Amino acid sequence: MTIALSARRGGIAALVAAATWGLASAPAHAASPRAQASGTYLVGVSEPMTGAEAQAGTEIYDGELLAAQRINATGGVLGHKIVLKEEDDACDPQTSVNAANKLVSLGVKAMVGGYCSSAAQPAEPIYARAGIPNIQAAANSTTLTQGGYHNVFLIDPGGNLQAKEAGSFFTKVLKTKRLVIADDQSTYAVNVAQLTAAALKHTSVNVLPIQAVPDTTQDFTAVINTVRSDNAGAVYWTGYFAQAAEFVRQLRAAGLHIPFVTADGSVDPTFIKDAGAAAQGTYATISVLSAFLTGPAARSFDAGYLKEFHSAPGPYSAYGYDGVFALANAAKKAHSLVPARVIAALHHLKFQGLTGAVSFAPNGARVGAHFVVLQVHNGTYRLAPLQP
């Protein structure tokens, strides 16, 4: 069923992509020679703009738009204005590949974006073959840096750090005896689930078999029956927010009031709205968010975002923002927009971003950010009173 669904989503999205391609390709091709003449820096953006993850994708894109605006307002990159060319990856592997091919054929000089690791992964070889920087704003599975591609850079720190953070939260703060870890079978969620289970090996926490829930599941009753009969003391959900809301609602309705902890994919205002009263007191592990960053840069980001998009930034907006700045700073450092030179500069980049110091390990993983534990309290996220 899951296969059928994703194949269909991909198929339909491919059709839609093909249709929009037909509509968009003529003006885009016509415009590109003029665009180059007037000194633009064409940057591709691939993000979920439809489907369950559309909200997060839009929020990241808005963060990127704000960054591009600000860079352009202060003279652009080496005199070139950043122009973002957006494509929908629908959080779907096939659609993401189509989007990547389209962006490359439109001649983008770099790619900044990405939210779902399972969509980002199959597009990696396409950007690598094109030889352009592939900066992932929020996709953060460790599998993304294992492909051996020289051009991949993750702004959001990988699952290793998150698993470590989650591990110490369960051992030191919650003092969990028996833990159920559940994922939604997506690349990202499986990665965090397995890394967390590995991190908790040889600790006081007994990790029960991982529950890999299909991403079409709405009814968690049978999973909850297993949680109850396993006598679990806590649940760690590593999937996305829509299912997190259903899971925790049904857990509470079934009378189980054990700690419900999610990974960063479930951190979204939609989770709090849709889970209702059941969201109260739930925890989440996440790399530090702009909402919990202080200082003038963060305040200016919040204000600028609010003014431009009439809402507070989403959890990953700052990662999109830092991604565009990473690209711009690298190009400035390289004194060139030539993709190969920009990639070389990204490898030696170091600057203070909204999400902390931005620099990359040799494989492209983010160095310099750290994870925290959040708690839902009266309808908003706050830092959990006890941090590991």
Place this chain on the structure above:
Amino acid sequence: MSWNTVGPDVVAGLFLGAFFALIAVGYSMVYGILRLINFAHGDFYMAAAFVSYSILGAVTLGTRINWGNVVWVGIVTMAAGGVLAVAVERLVYRPMRRAAVLSLMIAALGVSQILENGVLNIPAWGSNYLPFPVTPPTTGFDLAGVHYTWTQLGIVVIALVLIVVTYFVVNHTMLGTAMRAVAQDRAAATLMGINTDRIISLVFFIGGALAGAAAVMASLYYGQINYLMGFSIGLQAFTAAVLGGIGNVAGAAVGGLLLGILESVGTGLFGPQWALLFAFGALVLTLWLRPSGLLGERIGQRV
């Protein structure tokens, strides 16, 4: 593998299966009368959920549940689901009445896309997960150490009542006799003075209304709606209809409940990653041993 949860999982499967059954009955009736696998049926369910979301949102102050409102919105939503199904039949399927079944099926896929992307492009609805305006209370009863809510019980009871009423209408009324006549031989039914177009519309209305009822109850229970919510459940309802023997009401109901139980028990025994494999393995086995489905012997009376 753990057998501890089989009991509670069977009960959980009934809750899940009630939704499958309601949607499967509509699938099955439309197939019975037109031989059309109406892939848009799951999207009638989805669209009805959005209608109930908007009406309930407009009449609800705060999040306190007002059961009176839920009941009348439920009835209005059933009517809306029925009207939508009739409109689709009138505008899309009726002009294609003489077309090949395959063309009709492709048209059904087209309708499904139009409905999904239509909902996606309505500004008040859009692509995001929307919280249902009201939340049912979690009060209920304990059975063998497991807590169930009154809402869960109510959903199963209402679903069964609706299916029994539908079964009665199809098998024990003049209208139902007309439906079965049209299903068996449309030309002969016309010659007997039956207004076949009206009967086909009625079948679509009943199917759409049952999908509407499922939509209100599922949205209330799961707490959120999304424009893609109809696809997966529609496919499972179709499977349930085939499992039970597509074309008859009782088969669809039995197939729905059975599929729900198979998925739940499969989850408990082997883990959620095996649940669908377990359930669909059982489906393949059933069709292998009994190609017409569990209650398929009544294929002569299909509606």
